[in-house]
Amino acid sequence: MSDSSRPLLQACDVSKSVSGPEGRLEILSQVSLQIRPGESFAIVGASGSGKTTLLGLLAGLDTPDTGSIELDGHALQQLDEEARADLRRRLVGFVFQSFHLLPALTAEENVMLPLELEGVSAARERARAALDAVGLSSRRRHYPAQLSGGEQQRVAIARAFVHGPRVLFADEPTGNLDQRTGHHVCDLLFALNRDHHTTLVLVTHDATLAARCDRRIELEEGRVVPHDVSAHA
């Protein structure tokens, strides 16, 4: 499954709609894409274009109405929520726009969470190593409220990487940060992507950030804009 020529993640004719007060609303329509192992991939588009929905489907947080999604050879639409959770735990890491750290846990305990879910015994040591990697070893006993936004996002990145996922999904990772801090956080994400050979899928409306990715697609009203091309390698 680790063959680098095979796509790690592929979506084929994926559509998703939701029912609202004014009937069915199509959020995604006929989206297809392929992402190779170790690749960095950006999904861009305006607000409401369906970026986050697509990210959720690719990460197995939800299932498409039609079409198929394969993550590391597993057809996500054929798996139930429990099996998808199992897959996420083993293969996936997340970074959110609002960090989503648990406020009552210290930085170190937040990073330990995925390892605790896995039942890993040396969780604390590995969490410390991960915090060290993002330059926060001195802040490991701090609670989220005692950290700046950039620091919180670095803790979130350490949490996303600590269990060695094959793919990292980042939803507007710099959306809540100033330009300079955002830049540092992005550097960190790409460094980890490079050093650990982790596939990076990120949703952003920041053109500069998208430009740093190997490839990108643009969504508009739930459809892939046809002029999408591969970016620089």
Added chain:
Amino acid sequence: MKMLLLALRSLRREWHLPELRTLAASLVLAVVALGVVATLATRIERGMLASAAELIGGDIGVSSPQAAPDAFVDKARQYDLQIARTASFPSVAFAHQQTQLLDVLASGPNYPLRGTLELADAAGHTRKGHAPTAGEVYLDHRALVALNLEVGQPLQLGGRELTIAAELVRQPDGGQLFALAPRALMNLADAEQAGLLGVGSRARHQLLLAGAPDAVQRWRDWAQATTLPQGAQLITPEQTQERMRTSFDRAGAFLRLTALLSALLAGIAIALSAQRYARRKTSEVALLRALGTSRRRVLGLLLGTLGALALPAAALGLLLALGLSQLAWLFASQLFGSLPTVLPLAPSFAAAAMGIAVLAGFALPPLVRLAEVSPVAVFRQSVTRRVRRFDVLYLIPALVALGLIWSQSSSLQLAGILAASLLGVAVVAALLAALLLWLARRIAPGAHPALRLGLAALARRRTLSLIQATALSLGLCALLLLAIVAPALLQGWRQELPADTPNWFALNLQDDQRTGFEHALAGIGGDQLNMLPLAVGKLTAINGAPIDQLHFEDERAKDWADRQLRLSWADALPPSNQVIAGQWQGAHPAQAEVSIDTMWRDMFALKVGDTLSFNVGEGSLDAKVGSIRKVDWSSFRVNFFLLLDPAHAGNLPHTWLASFHLPRGHATQLAQLSRDYSNLSLVDVDSLLDRVREIVDRVGNAVRWILGFSLLAGALVLAAALAASAAERRHEAALLRTLGARRNQLRVAAACEFALLGLVAGLTAALGAAGAGLWLGHAVFHIEGFVPPLWPLVFAALGAGFVVMLLGLVGTRKVTRTPPMRLLREG
């Protein structure tokens, strides 16, 4: 006005919030519980007073050496009360060349106003009746036997010839267990015409009144504010026999205790919901403050919203309380016996006021503090408000709880015990929970993953876990007190009157009849036979000073000095007697000794070493006060105010008083015994025992009803505790699911979390309930040797912990199903 409209609009928009609904439901429940219980308690109390009134023959009265002054009668007429006059005096009756001293009651035609006069005709058929008409008299069995008379025959009483119209079987007797002399009931006009009530007579007059409770109360208030004639005293239902009074007091304490615990439970639910509401509103208030709304206006808006919620909820609670009370009366008259028909409104209105006080007391602190949220909090949630180490506002719920305990228990002792117990439970629960959290941090790393997650969840919500554990402990403690300790106390109370409690007394047994009577009684199934000597005498002097030359402060003293006294003697201190001064005389003291009851000490200002002189029959006896006793008059044993030593009193002329137990249904055989020993007077105290047992049963039924409310209140506490952490749990569950946690992992973690919480709460509650039960049993209900049922408490506590776990799981079921996509949508 503008503010009120704004508050109403805010309430309408926020009505979907679970904490506001819990807040409203808790208030409704508090009002309903307090209202229904107070109404039931009032009705039961009135019922008890009514049955006490049956013992007196009226709702209230005045007893005096002369006929009550006209002012008392006029006032009674003004309040539209029924009036009956009676007079009691000793008098000698003649018939068939025989004489007999009788206790005579002379009464007007409408006596008794309450209770019944039970009469028997010549054939032995019983009926209910009123006082005899002029020229007629009723005699009791002892009088008929003593004078060798039958119904229909004449006798001479007070110089008049009267016809015995019926045998007097039972009469309202003020709750006296038995009279000294045989009794007669005659017409008051006859007694007056015979000059039996004139100047110098030893008659005691009674003015008895009856009517609507309010009117009786008004008359009572008036009479208590008026100077009573010398030697006069009010006759009130509360003054009826000590045995009944203890039962009334205990019954009232039980009912108030149960209502109070339900209300406190509702208070806890209110406190938790208000806390949650305040937390939810923090960012909104920060925004309002940032947009320039003054602190005062924010506070006004918050209080307006609370008020807009409280008033309709309290009104609904009030209506429900009235409705349920009425329903209870309609459908449960068998449970509660003959309740008075008028639905008392005041208790429900008072309950609504108390409910609002509970809401205000428990909900105000977090809301008032909420108004202090800093506008900076719109940027940074951690900067919400100044953290205080000690917040004086949080004394308000404690004060409201204390006030409620005080108002409901109306006894400093009961209030103190409850407050101390609940405070103890709260402190122990908080300490245990803190210990658990401390342990959680240390155990978690090496524990099973699910347990680790559960422990981590507890530790994550440290403050909330402490609040939840304390609230649940208090709630469970209240429930255990109601469900296990209260029935055990009732059982203990009931056991004070075991099935073989002596239910018959035989008076007038002679020395030579003792052995025969004992055999005959055993033959018809009687047991628990106890015989005591009984001499009838009169107090003649104290420390050598003749009694009629002495003046006493206590009004009762003169009355007792005039009376025929019952004297007995014993070599050992009888059960339910306790020597509190001096030393018990034993069988052979050097000189004659008497042991007196505390009432005698107080009435005659006596002390150990004083000498009392008695005339008994033809002889006299000087006895030194050797000891002073405290007597438990609520026991159904025969007790005496005066106990002499057997060595010096044994030769006084006396008869024997026998008490024994005879199973129900053996009364026919007893009739034969009664014919064989015709001089005996048999007194059945089953009815008195039944009345006490009936009170215990009524209270037991009422407690069961109220337990239903408490269970609801307990469920609300748990719901409020769950709701308080629901949003946090949902967010957490979504995050953990996103990170790959299995649903089962979340469920087991939640189960571990709630099981630990339930365990802490259950065990603390069991300890608290046992402690409070022990304390209440001894200090308030005076049940000798009462031990709360420990094992049932422990099992119930473990069960309750299990139920907390199950309910917690059910409550978090939705949470474990939180779709992980939610987190991405939240940003």
